[in-house]
Amino acid sequence: MDDQCRVLAAALETLDDVFYVYDTDGRLAYWNARLNELFGLTDSELSGMDPTEFFVADDRAAVEAAIAEVFESGQTTVEARAETTEGVVTFELSGRLLTADDGTVQGFSGVGRDITDRREREWHLQRQNERLTEFADLLAHDLRTPLAVTSGHLELAAEELSPERIDAARDGLQRLESIINDLRTATREGALATDEQAVDIADVATTAWNHVETGSAVLEPPPPIPVEADPKRLLRLFENIFINAVTHGPVRDDRVSDEERKAGTTDITVRLVPTADGFAVEDDGRGIDPDDREWVFEPGASRAADGTGFGLYIVRAIAEAHGWTVRATAGEHGGARFEFDIDADTAC
Incomplete structure (x- = not known):
């Protein structure tokens, strides 16, 4: 191994992400130490492993499809979960085709990045948006019922009260209706896809x-x-x-x-x-x-x-x-x- 290869190998060992190389048969040929750490396996145990063996059963079909895609189109990205020494981890997996100077396919390489925290934050944000929307809908429903009753009584009272008082009351009710409409819009517009x-x-x-x-x-x-x-x-x-x-x-x-x-x-x-x-x-x-x-x-x-x-x-x-x-x-x-x-x- 020449000096450049040693520097490259040393650099890969410093990554927090998993680096991997698979051959044309889809078998693990090279990896960095992060893979050993996450799965508690020795080099001899990892050598030749199929990519799907690392991931939970529900996500293996997506990984298989991604492998087919990288050999067909030259690159791929997929998310998959794995049981690791650090618990269940969600990985964002990349893949790029490796070819020789003459164009011969030699396999593919890629990086597995831990995106568990990011997905967790997104999930909690989605739940917060859903709860906020539910709250706004409930509030709108609960407010509109007394508003309707009040409006009905206001029309009856219009026969006895001065026009100025009636107009002031109507303005108040219209303002409440505007607040309700804007509250419901505000809790929906940012979260829903366009x-x-x-x-x-x-x-x-x-x-x-x-x-x-x-x-x-x-x-x-x-x-x-x-x-x-x-x-x-x-x-x-x-x-x-x-x-x-x-x-x-x-x-x-x-x-x-x-x-x-x-x-x-x-x-x-x-x-x-x-x-x-x-x-x-x-x-x-x-x-x-x-x-x-x-x-x-x-x-x-x-x-x-x-x-x-x-x-x-x-x-x-x-x-x-x-x-x-x-x-x-x-x-x-x-x-x-x-x-x-x-x-x-x-x-x-």
């Missing part, structure tokens, strides 16, 4: 604008921006962005009445623009304080008396469900700007 297809963001944004009470606010005609996205989720994203702009965007003016501000009758212009990394939505309103630009995406974040605080949280959840990122910054005219970065393989 049904992506080719869509034009301009079309979805225009439809969303027509769904929102915008008063005298204006959406400049957006340019075509084709992406791969879930149209329904994208529609909700733009609805929430536009509601935020119309509700929180107008510049404060003491001459504007609370009724006008609530009705969204103050002027504001919203623009949808393509960027090098995706697209952005910006307005010419009062903008977002630099210290609040990350906080606004947190659940319950709202400075408006009638806000639910889930609007921009849902926007971020939908963006992340697509593999995108979103950040708040300043617009060209000093208003709020939300920049969406899309992965290179997401854009059309």
Whole structure:
């Protein structure tokens, strides 16, 4: 063995992962000491072993399929569990075909990486998401029943109470309904997979604008921006962005009445623009304080008396469900700007 081979062999022995080489018959030909440690076997016992012998019965078929794949396509990746000296370990197993200079197949090599902790974390996160969704559904159900009863009594009381008191009570009930809807959305949007297809963001944004009470606010005609996205989720994203702009965007003016501000009758212009990394939505309103630009995406974040605080949280959840990122910054005219970065393989 020359010096380079010795250095390579020594380097492989330092790995926390298992390294292995199998011959053309699928028999173990070379490995590092980590394999001996994990299975408590000597070199003579390991020599010539079949790959499936290491793994639990339920996962052996997947390992066999992976071996066939590496000889057919040149590479493979599979997950499988094994009983080891350290307990049950979930391995991520790779395989790459080994060939001589003349193209003759000599076997395959690969690495077995312990991903047990990662899978455990993913499982616990999934269970937490499921419990959160169950809680939100239960809460929504339990709240809507008394809301319906209260609404019925309110209509009967309208004959005796002043219109102002009735309107105030109705506003309170509508706010509770909004909170319920946003709570259920917030617990679902980030966890569920998206049904992506080719869509034009301009079309979805225009439809969303027509769904929102915008008063005298204006959406400049957006340019075509084709992406791969879930149209329904994208529609909700733009609805929430536009509601935020119309509700929180107008510049404060003491001459504007609370009724006008609530009705969204103050002027504001919203623009949808393509960027090098995706697209952005910006307005010419009062903008977002630099210290609040990350906080606004947190659940319950709202400075408006009638806000639910889930609007921009849902926007971020939908963006992340697509593999995108979103950040708040300043617009060209000093208003709020939300920049969406899309992965290179997401854009059309």
